[in-house]
Each structure stands twice: as C-alpha cells, then as structure tokens.
Amino acid sequence: xxxxxLAGIVLAALPFLGGSQYLATIGLLTAASAxxxxxxxxxxxxxxxTSFGSVMFFGIGAYTAAIIQTRxxxxxxxxxxxxxxxxxxxxxxxxxxxxxxxxxxxxxxxxTLAFAEVFHVLSNSLAxxxxxLGITLRxxxxxxxxxxxxxRASYAVMLALLVLATALAHWLRASRFGARxxxxxxxxxxxxxxxxxxxxTKTLAFALSGAVIATAGVVYTQTYLYIDPSIAFSVExxxxxxxxxxxxxxxxxxxxxxxxxxxxLVADTAQAWIALPGFAAMLYGVVLLAVIRLLPDGIAGxxxxx
Amino acid sequence: MxxxxxxxxxxxxxxxxxxxxxxxxxxxxxIYGVLHIVNFAHGSLLMLAMFGTWLLCTEAGFDPYAALPVxxxxxxxxxxxLYRGVIGxxxxxxxxxxxxxxxxxxxxxxxxxxxxxxxxxxxxxxTRTIDTPYAFDVVPVGGMLISLPRLIxxxxxxxxxxxxxxxxxxxxxxxxxxxxxREPDGARLMGIRPERIFALAYGIGIACLGAxxxxxxxxxxxxxSVGNSFVLxxxxxxxxxxxxxxxxxxxxxxxxxVTESLGGLxxxxxxxxxxxxxxxxAVLLLRPTGLFGAAx
Amino acid sequence: MLEVRGLSKRFGGLQAVRDxxxxxxxxxxxxxxxxxxxxxxxxFAMIAGFIRPDAGRVALEGRAITAxxxxxxxxxxxxxxxxxxxxxxxxxxxxxxxxxAFLHVAEPAAAMAAARAIGxxxxxxxLLDRPAASLTVAGRKRLELARALATxxxxxxxxxxxxxxxxxxxxxxxxxxxxxxxxxxxILLIEHIMQAVASLAERVYVxxxxxxxxxxxxxxxAENPAVIEAYLGHGAAARLARTHSSPFDQAAPHG
Numbered sequence: 001x002x003x004x005x006l007a008g009i010v011l012a013a014l015p016f017l018g019g020s021q022y023l024a025t026i027g028l029l030t031a032a033s034a035x036x037x038x039x040x041x042x043x044x045x046x047x048x049x050t051s052f053g054s055v056m057f058f059g060i061g062a063y064t065a066a067i068i069q070t071r072x073x074x075x076x077x078x079x080x081x082x083x084x085x086x087x088x089x090x091x092x093x094x095x096x097x098x099x100x101x102x103x104x105x106x107x108x109x110x111x112t113l114a115f116a117e118v119f120h121v122l123s124n125s126l127a128x129x130x131x132x133l134g135i136t137l138r139x140x141x142x143x144x145x146x147x148x149x150x151x152r153a154s155y156a157v158m159l160a161l162l163v164l165a166t167a168l169a170h171w172l173r174a175s176r177f178g179a180r181x182x183x184x185x186x187x188x189x190x191x192x193x194x195x196x197x198x199x200x201t202k203t204l205a206f207a208l209s210g211a212v213i214a215t216a217g218v219v220y221t222q223t224y225l226y227i228d229p230s231i232a233f234s235v236e237x238x239x240x241x242x243x244x245x246x247x248x249x250x251x252x253x254x255x256x257x258x259x260x261x262x263x264x265l266v267a268d269t270a271q272a273w274i275a276l277p278g279f280a281a282m283l284y285g286v287v288l289l290a291v292i293r294l295l296p297d298g299i300a301g302x303x304x305x306x
Numbered sequence: 307m308x309x310x311x312x313x314x315x316x317x318x319x320x321x322x323x324x325x326x327x328x329x330x331x332x333x334x335x336x337i338y339g340v341l342h343i344v345n346f347a348h349g350s351l352l353m354l355a356m357f358g359t360w361l362l363c364t365e366a367g368f369d370p371y372a373a374l375p376v377x378x379x380x381x382x383x384x385x386x387x388l389y390r391g392v393i394g395x396x397x398x399x400x401x402x403x404x405x406x407x408x409x410x411x412x413x414x415x416x417x418x419x420x421x422x423x424x425x426x427x428x429x430x431x432x433t434r435t436i437d438t439p440y441a442f443d444v445v446p447v448g449g450m451l452i453s454l455p456r457l458i459x460x461x462x463x464x465x466x467x468x469x470x471x472x473x474x475x476x477x478x479x480x481x482x483x484x485x486x487x488r489e490p491d492g493a494r495l496m497g498i499r500p501e502r503i504f505a506l507a508y509g510i511g512i513a514c515l516g517a518x519x520x521x522x523x524x525x526x527x528x529x530x531s532v533g534n535s536f537v538l539x540x541x542x543x544x545x546x547x548x549x550x551x552x553x554x555x556x557x558x559x560x561x562x563x564v565t566e567s568l569g570g571l572x573x574x575x576x577x578x579x580x581x582x583x584x585x586x587x588a589v590l591l592l593r594p595t596g597l598f599g600a601a602x
Numbered sequence: 603m604l605e606v607r608g609l610s611k612r613f614g615g616l617q618a619v620r621d622x623x624x625x626x627x628x629x630x631x632x633x634x635x636x637x638x639x640x641x642x643x644x645x646f647a648m649i650a651g652f653i654r655p656d657a658g659r660v661a662l663e664g665r666a667i668t669a670x671x672x673x674x675x676x677x678x679x680x681x682x683x684x685x686x687x688x689x690x691x692x693x694x695x696x697x698x699x700x701x702x703a704f705l706h707v708a709e710p711a712a713a714m715a716a717a718r719a720i721g722x723x724x725x726x727x728x729l730l731d732r733p734a735a736s737l738t739v740a741g742r743k744r745l746e747l748a749r750a751l752a753t754x755x756x757x758x759x760x761x762x763x764x765x766x767x768x769x770x771x772x773x774x775x776x777x778x779x780x781x782x783x784x785x786x787x788x789i790l791l792i793e794h795i796m797q798a799v800a801s802l803a804e805r806v807y808v809x810x811x812x813x814x815x816x817x818x819x820x821x822x823x824a825e826n827p828a829v830i831e832a833y834l835g836h837g838a839a840a841r842l843a844r845t846h847s848s849p850f851d852q853a854a855p856h857g
Contacts, residue, residue: 050408052346052415101591105407106344110541111590117538117583125577132576176704176713183701185404186690193650193684194753195676195705235534239419246412278426278530285419292396292409292416 008257015155024151028223030264031158032216036237037244037256038165039212043091043205044242045250046169046178048185050105053112054241056094056119057087057210059232061217063123066135066227071128076146079218087214088207095206099199104188113238120233134228137221146222154223161219162257165212169253172208181205182251213241236281243284247291249300258299263287308571315450316571317564322452324563325460326521330536331543331555332467333514339550340487340507343393343407346414348540349533350421351388351512355381355519356528357425363436363523370436370523371458377516385512389505392417418533425530433529441524459521466517467556470510474552483507487550539566542586548596558597603628603788604649604680604757609658611644618644620812622658626757631779631789633799633820636809637833642792643685645809646759650682651675662757676705679756683749683763685792687742689734696721696730698745702752717752724748724778739766743775751782758782760791764798772798800824808832 015027036058043049064086065079074082094115103111123129141147148154172178180201183191192198221227240263248259266287270280295301330352337345359377362368368376393413400409443454474480486493486503494500526532543562547554562582569581589596606624610617619641626632634642647653649660651672659668667675672682681702690698699717700710707713721730724744729737737745743763750758760779764772776798783789793799799806800820808816808823810832816823823829 048404048408050411097591101594103590103594105404106411107590107594109346109411110344110545111587114538114542114583114586114590118580118587121577121580121583125574125580174710176708176710179697179701179704179710182693183690186692187688189652190684190688190690190749191701192672193652193676193682193688194702194749195673195681196701197671197673239415242412242415276427277431278423282420282423282427285416285421285423288416288419289392289396289413292413293399296400296405296409 011261012159016152019152021151024155026264026268028151028155028158030260031155031162032219033240033244033263034257034260035158035162035165035216036213036241037248037260038162038169039209039216040241041245041248041250041252041256042165042169042172042212043095043202043209045245045252045255046172046185047181047202047205048251049095049202049206049209050109050242051112051206051209051238052109052235052242053114053116053238054209054213055233055235055238056112056116057090057213058217058220058237059116059119059123059229060087060090060210061214062221062227062232063129063135063217064214065218065221066137067128070135070137075144076222077144079146079222080215083214083218084211087217088211090214091207091210092203094210095203096199099202099206113235116233116235116238120229123232124229129229132229134226134231137225139225147225148223151223154219157222158216158219161212161215165215166253166257168208168212169256173253177201177204185251239284243288245298247287247295247298249298252298252300255298255300262299312571313568315452316567318447318450318452319456320564320567321560322456322460322563323567324560325463326518326559327539327543327563328556328559329463329466329514329518329521330540331547331559332470332552333511333518334540335544335547335550335552335555336470336514337508337511338544340483341504343397343410343414344541345508345511346411346537347388347417347421348515349535349537350418351381351384351533352515352519352536353425353528353530353533354384354421355515356523356526356532357429358516359519359523360434360436360528370438370520371462374462374517374520377520378513379516381516381519382509382513386505386509388417388512389508393508394501394504418537422530422533429530431530433527435527436523438524453525455524459525463518463521464556466514467552470514471552473510479506483510538586539582542582542589545586545589545594545596551596554596603630603663604790605661605664606645606649607659609645609648609660610656611641611648611653612656617812619648619655619809622809622812622814624807624814626788626790627805628788629783629786630805631783631791631803633803633806634790634792634809635794635796635799635806635823639811640809640832641812642809643761646682646761646792650680650759652682676753676755679754680759681750681753681755681757682759683746683761685761685765687739687746689737689742689745691733691735693734694731695726695734695737695741695745698734699726699748699752702749705753717748720748720752724751725774740768740771743767744778747775747778747782751787755787757788757790760789760793762792762794764793764795776802796824 015024040054044051061083064083065076068074068079068082069076098108098111124132141149180196183196184198184201188198244259244263245256247262249255266283267280270283334345334348355377358380359370359373362373363370393410396409396413397406400406440454444451445454445457474484482498483503486498486500490500539562543558544555547558565581565585570578604626606622609619609622611619622645636642648655651670659666662678662680667678696717699721700713703713703716707716718730724747726744726748729741734745747763764775772795779789779802803820806820806823807814808829815832816826816829
C-alpha cells in the first residue's frame with residue numbers, strides 16, 4: 001500500500017514538473033473527475049443513494065461562482081465556500097424531500113434526475129443566470145481574482161479540493177455517521193430497529209455530497225471563465241460521477257481516484273485511437289456494463305480480494 | 307391567458323402527441339409491471355428505433371407507416387436480445403434485493419450510454435427528419451385545422467394500445483406474462499419458465515418503441531440525444547398513471563401530452579419543459595402510487 | 603414496563619390483530635405464542651414502531667410511544683430482533699454489532715470494544731471478523747441478539763430467535779436469554795419452541811386469529827382447553843384429556 005500511495009503522489013506531482021500545459025490539463029480533468037466522483041461516492045457509494053442528477057450540485061457551484069462576481073462584485077474566492085454551502089443546501093432540501101417521501105433505489109435516481117432538469121430549465125430561463133447565453137467572466141488573471149493563465153495553478157486548486165474530499169471520505173469511513181450510513185445501505189429495517197434515523201442520516205450524506213460536488217463547479221467556472229445551462233446541468237456529467245465511483249469501487253476511500261484515472265486512461269486512449277465524437281463516451285457505457293457484471297466492487301475491490 | 311383560438315389547437319395537439327407518448331409509456335409500464343425493473347434505456351431505445359425508421363425511409367424508400375411492422379419486429383428482437391444478453395445476466399449475477407435493483411438500474415443506464423454514443427458515432431449529432439408527401443396535410447375539425455399525420459399517429463397509437471391490452475388479456479402468452487408478473491414462483495410450478503417470459507415481456511415493451519418511432523417520425527425529428535427528452539416524459543407518465551398500470555399509462559400519456567403543450571404555450575419555449583419535471587417530482591413526493599395505481 | 607392497550611391492525615380484508623392488551627413487568631420474561639398467522643409478528647412490529655396501528659396505544663415505562671418511529675423507540679430503550687434475520691451482509695460480525703453499540707456510544711473505538719465484548723459473550727468470539735453474510739442460521743440468530751443487546755436496551759423484543767436451531771443450540775440460547783435477564787434487561791419473546799417458553803417465561807400470552815385467547819403462567823396455558831383447541835383444532839382438548847398429554851410436551855409446528 002505505501003508503494004501505491006507513493007506512486008499516487010508522483011503521479012499527482014507530475015504535471016507540476018516540466019511545464020507542459022497539456023499534462024496540466026490532463027491532470028486538471030482527471031482531478032475534476034475524481035473530485036466529483038468522490039463527492040458522488042460519499043452518498044452514492046457509502047450510502048447506496050444512487051443519484052442520477054448530482055450534476056445539479058456542479059451547476060449550482062458553477063453558477064454561484066459566476067453570479068457573485070459578475071452580478072454582485074464579490075471576490076471570486078468567496079465562491080468556494082458559497083458554492084459548497086448552496087450545493088449542500090440543495091442536497092439537504094432535495095434529499096429531505098425524497099427520503100421523507102420514502103423514495104429509494106430507482107425512484108430516488110429518477111427524482112434526482114428530475115430535480116437536475118428543473119435546475120437546467122431554470123438556468124435556461126432566468127435573467128440572473130443569463131438564460132440560454134450563460135455567463136462570461138471578464139478576463140482578469142491573478143491569484144487574488146482566482147483566475148490563472150497557467151493550467152497548473154487550476155490543477156493545484158482542484159487537487160487541493162480532491163485531497164480535502166478524500167480526507168472527508170476517510171473520516172466518513174471511520175466515523176459513527178459513516179458506519180450508520182453504510183448500515184442503511186445494507187439493510188434499512190435493521191438499521192432503523194437499532195436506532196438509526198433514516199431520513200436524517202441520508203439527508204446529511206446527500207448534503208455533504210452536494211457540497212463537495214459544488215466546489216468542482218466553482219473551479220470549472222474559474223478555469224474556463226464561462227458557464228451555460230447545457231454545460232452546468234448536463235446529464236452526461238451526472239453519469240460521469242457515478243461511473244467514476246462505480247468503476248473505482250463504490251463506498252471506498254480511494255475508489256473514485258482509481259476510477260477517474262482508469263476512466264481518463266480509457267477515454268484518452270480511445271480518443272487517440274478513433275477520434276470520432278461519441279466513441280470515448282460509448283466506451284464509458286461499455287466499461288460501466290463490464291464493471292457491473294465482472295467487478296461489482298470496482299478496481300478497489302480487486303485489490304482487496306488480491 | 308391566451309385566447310381560446312390558440313389554446314384549443316394547442317390542447318388538441320398535446321392530446322394527439324400524448325397518444326404516442328402513451329404507447330411509449332405502455333412499453334415502460336409493461337416492463338416495470340412484469341420484471342419490476344426501471345428501464346432507464348427506454349428513451350435511448352426509442353431513439354434507436356427512430357434512427358432505424360429514418361434509415362428505412364431514406365435508404366430503402368419505405369413510407370414510415372409501412373415501416374411499422376418491420377420496426378415492431380426489429381425492436382422486439384432487439385429487446386429480447388438485450389434482455390438475454392445484458393439485463394438477464396446482470397440480474398442473475400447480482401443476487402437479490404437492493405443490490406440487484408441497483409445493478410439492473412445501472413445496467414440499463416449503461417445500455418443508454420452505449421446506444422446514445424453509438425448513434426453519435428454513426429450519425430453525428432445532427433438533427434434529421436424525413437420528407438413525406440402528407441407531412442403538412444391538415445384536416446378541418448370543428449373550425450380547427452389538425453395535422454393529418456398527427457391524427458393518424460394518435461389513432462394508430464390508441465389502436466395498438468388496445469391490441470396490446472387484448473393480447474395481454476385474451477391470449478395464452480399474455481396470460482402467462484401476467485401470471486409471472488403476479489407470482490413468479492407459482493408460475494414456475496405451472497411449468498412456465500419465468501426467464502423466457504421476462505425476455506418476452508421486455509421484447510414486447512421495446513417493440514412498442516418500434517411502433518412509436520414510426521408514428522413519431524413524420525412529425526418529429528431524430529438525433530442521438532432525442533432519447534433524453536423522452537426518458538423523463540415517459541417516466542412521468544408511468545408514475546403519474548401508477549407504475550405497472552395499463553389504463554394509467556394511456557391516461558397519463560394524454561395528460562402529459564397536454565401538460566407539455568400547454569406548458570410551452572403558457573410559460574414560453576425555455577421555461578415550458580419545467581412542467582414535466584415538476585409533475586414528476588410532485589407525483590413521486592406526494593403520491594408515489596400515481597393517480598390510478600395501487601400500492602407498490 | 604410495557605403496557606399495550608387495544609392494539610388493532612387490519613390489512614385489507616384481514617383483521618391481523620384485534621384489540622390486544624399486554625403487560626410486561628419490569629425484569630420479567632414474557633412470551634407471546636400462538637399458531638402461524640395469529641398476528642404475533644404484526645403485534646411486535648406495531649409495538650416497535652414499524653407498523654402504525656389502526657387503534658390502540660403502547661406505553662414504555664409510562665411514556666406513550668405509539669406514534670413514534672422505530673429509531674426513536676429504540677432510543678427510548680425498546681429494541682426488537684427480526685424473525686427473518688436481517689444482517690448487514692457486507693459488514694463483519696463485529697461491525698454489525700457495533701452499529702447497535704453506536705446508539706449510546708459515539709466514539710468508534712469504544713463502540714467497537716463494546717461490540718466485541720458483547721459478541722464474545724454471546725459466543726461469536728471466533729467469528730467477529732468474518733463477514734456477517736457467511737454466518738450459519740444459528741450464528742445469524744446470535745448476531746441478531748448481540749446487535750440488539752449492544753444498544754443497551756431496557757426491553758428486548760425477541761422474534762423467534764430459536765427457530766431453525768438444533769436442540770443443543772436452543773439450549774445455549776435459552777441460557778443466554780436467562781443471563782440477559784439477570785443482567786437487568788426485560789424480555790418479551792415470540793416463540794414456537796414450547797419447552798423453551800415453559801422454561802423461560804413467567805407469563806404467557808396466547809394469540810389466535812389476531813385476538814388474545816388466554817394469558818397466565820406456562821402451566822396454566824398448557825392446560826387451557828381454548829389454547830389446545832387453537833393449536834390442534836376443534837375437539838382436540840377432549841381427545842388429549844383422555845390421553846393425559848399436552849401439545850406443549852412437544853415442539854409445536856414451526857413457521
């Protein structure tokens with residue numbers, strides 16, 4: 001295991017060495033996938049709360065960052081806590097409504113999808129979000145402005161958030177709250193008989209998940225300086241989060257990181273091999289099917305068994 | 307409030323579209339009722355059927371309505387194969403309970419991702435339509451001009467719904483399916499093999515999409531992402547009508563067709579689609595058994 | 603300790619439980635018996651908050667708990683086990699028990715220590731680090747018991763913890779239940795194994811077709827004609843009186 005950690009550190013540090021913007025971009029994208037995957041994993045992996053609409057949190061984070069600076073002139077760094085807070089709030093509200101109504105499994109997946117669609121439609125209609133045109137940030141590079149010309153800086157921020165999210169997952173696995181969440185995933189009746197508050201535990205988990213995923217949205221806005229409804233609330237990104245967690249190992253601390261690396265290896269190789277739009281994404285689907293059939297505990301599960 | 311002269315045609319249009327929606331939802335509700343799985347690939351399979359129809363019409367010179375039997379057969383085979391090749395094995399490999407439910411849901415999601423992107427590879431993201439000589443024909447009804455292909459689609463969809471209902475209640479195969487839906491173990495004792503019935507039911511559910519595609523294409527477009535817009539619509543219909551309920555799917559289809567049409571009219575192009583999601587969320591949160599369903 | 607009054611539940615056309623009154627004295631072992639489908643498990647589910655009764659009330663140590671959720675009731679000290687064992691399949695035996703311990707012990711390491719101690723006390727010592735899904739029926743029954751016990755309940759509702767066990771295993775569980783009571787936990791149990799009921803319970807309630815038909819000491823119950831009829835059918839009491847034996851000398855049919 002120490003060898004794996006060492007390899008991970010070297011891999012994570014690689015884009016900083018040299019000065020290749022290409023390598024930094026790959027690092028940024030992989031870290032972003034790992035971050036949203038880790039966020040999804042907090043609820044979807046540990047708690048078995050299979051959300052199909054967690055992109056709503058990404059979108060909320062992305063728009064929070066864009067709105068506070070373009071509309072209200074607030075410093076962009078404030079976007080991180082504000083985005084996380086609003087993402088967490090959305091998770092709490094959506095989760096509370098769904099869990100109180102007793103929605104589980106497929107029904108929960110569908111209702112989150114519908115909530116994400118509501119956010120999509122709203123952002124496409126409201127003046128606050130710039131409707132269909134989206135919001136473009138004014139180019140003003142600088143550390144104080146949370147805008148970087150060097151991709152390595154964006155990568156560093158994303159990486160720091162990933163470390164925080166992974167620490168959160170690590171805490172979750174060891175904590176009472178995390179144990180209760182896992183118990184709910186395994187058997188709701190038994191968990192409730194032993195004194196676990198189903199709605200509260202699940203709602204809190206979904207809120208945590210929302211807060212983490214939202215931070216990825218904030219960094220997205222600060223990196224590309226542009227956000228619109230179809231980027232912010234795309235179904236594909238919801239699927240990506242789920243895929244990263246499922247491939248890496250749902251309910252494990254390192255799974256989403258392994259999953260993100262695996263997925264980007266597949267995607268980049270595929271892209272280099274056949275550069276047709278859709279080809280890489282098609283492989284995502286194939287990988288998902290293969291994982292469900294052959295590796296229900298993901299890559300991390302493979303290590304554990306070995 | 308817009309004047310009646312605009313409201314009424316919009317209402318009628320919604321109702322006509324709702325007929326085809328009902329057919330799509332019937333397939334979904336049949337699959338849920340028998341297999342108890344949420345077929346997330348439903349929209350993508352409809353998209354596939356629409357591309358199939360589009361190819362038949364543009365490459366083989368078919369009329370879309372004449373393509374209907376071909377597409378029904380092709381999509382039945384597709385559904386059968388998908389169940390036998392992917393969904394059945396996943397269900398069998400995942401044990402039971404919550405884990406199985408999740409594995410099947412994710413498998414249907416995986417199928418959707420593969421199909422959507424396969425279509426993107428083959429056909430690119432362009433939006434495509436077919437030309438028919440009657441595309442813009444109208445019939446005057448009570449002072450309104452109603453699109454002929456929409457009217458045909460509506461009529462054929464309801465006829466097919468009726469035929470499906472007759473099949474389920476009047477034939478041995480239909481009765482076997484319903485027996486398995488109620489009592490899989492009991493059916494096994496009577497010599498019915500549930501796995502074959504599941505594949506049959508899934509095939510029939512998907513065959514509905516073959517028909518729906520042929521009825522949609524004269525008035526609708528097709529693109530690799532078109533399935534996405536149908537996923538929420540068809541699930542909304544099915545939960546509104548009650549998961550597994552046949553009459554629920556038909557009435558739900560008509561209601562949602564009207565909701566969508568009026569939503570677009572009253573709320574505008576960009577905000578209109580919120581109607582469907584809102585109905586869906588409200589039903590799931592407030593009345594998860596739907597308007598006509600029994601307890602699930 | 604536990605006071606149940608007028609508990610009733612109807613499922614569709616079936617009156618599953620009808621107007622049941624029940625008292626469990628603090629420190630006692632009380633049994634609820636009856637033929638299959640008599641409404642025993644439904645009564646348990648209502649007492650523990652899993653099913654909302656149509657009528658009636660439940661009080662624990664004088665406090666009304668009728669409308670509460672199961673987790674609230676568990677927090678008040680009333681915990682049930684399940685007839686069909688419900689392990690957290692993906693967790694180890696010790697982790698399963700720890701979930702119970704977490705009800706009153708927040709610190710993970712302390713909860714784990716408590717869980718291992720309880721597991722060992724219930725004879726699960728060598729199995730603590732195995733996956734719960736790998737346990738035998740007897741092991742699962744013990745796990746149900748250990749998990750419930752780890753919540754530090756004051757009243758324990760045991761739903762057929764002996765069903766499916768062999769005589770040696772039953773003997774062990776009977777001993778464990780006695781120990782648990784000695785440690786100060788009041789027990790209400792559903793059981794089909796009549797020898798166990800006779801040797802454990804001070805008071806027995808008999809349910810048939812949803813209604814209470816008798817209550818008393820195990821001896822009184824064994825000789826009650828109404829109870830014998832309920833178990834063995836009409837006329838059975840008279841036949842048995844001639845042969846001087848009682849159905850409670852053997853185990854009643856399982857289910």
